[in-house]
Amino acid sequence: MEINFLALALASLSTLAVGFIWYHPKVFGNIWMRESGTSMEKMQGTNMALMFGMSLLYAFFIAIVLQALVIHQMGAFGTVGGNVQDPQYIQFMEAHGNKFRTFKHGALHGFLSGLFFALPVIGVGSLYERRSWKYVLIAGGYWVVTCMIMGGIICAMK
Template identity: 60%
Template sequence: MEINFLALITAAFSTLFVGFAWYHPKIFGTIWMKEAGLTEDKMKGSNMVMIFGMAVLYAFLISMTLQFLTIHQWGAVSMVGGNIALAKPSYAAFMSDYGTVFRTFKHGMLHGFITGLFMALPVIGTNALFERKSWKYTLINGGFWIVCFTIMGGIICAWI
């Protein structure tokens, strides 16, 4: 299997669109700023090009991992050690039978949602506990990543 970098980049950029809506003042932006201890003045002094650039880079790294969690066929590739040229004939037969099975947006969304719920939310929740942040902060940021992982998983899994 080949890595579809265009799908991964698209999935990474999708987090910006979700973030623009999610953290909009009329949705969760005002509450998030309050819970994060931020003010308009603190936000103005930021290097937004660097922040958004790093956000996309981090989202790209997440998308690299999500492809292995949303596309089942990567499991077959890992079973042969990643070197398809050395794979036994059973690998080719498996991929012939199941090469595109469960490669839908809906299926990718399911795996993205599960990953967000059971990986992203606990990580954010743990950090929030030690940072003494509120449950609102945890749910806003955790919810953001659950939605992002869900959309990213759908994009990655469906883009054959």
């Protein structure tokens, strides 16, 4: 099983697209700014190229992990130590190579990853930062939706 870097790149880019909509002032942007203690003036003083560049890098790291969570065949790949010439691996991939490789299936696993991993990570940090539940639901909700879309993209692109 080869790593599909195009799928990982598209999944990473999807985080910016979702963020553009999610954090738009007419959606959750104004509430998020109020709850996070930031403002448009504060945001404008930021190096946006660096912020978006680092966001894409972090999203790529997340995509790499999601790949292992949404594509079941990655388990077989890991079991044989990445040796795609292993006869058992070849036999497994012939029988099961494209099973559960749909956007819908990847979105399900991405949703579960966002709900049971990303949201709690945001939630725990927010407890210690004394953030509100609105903040947790907005920031955590973004990652639940984003992981769902990323998982769908990664799983569907064979």
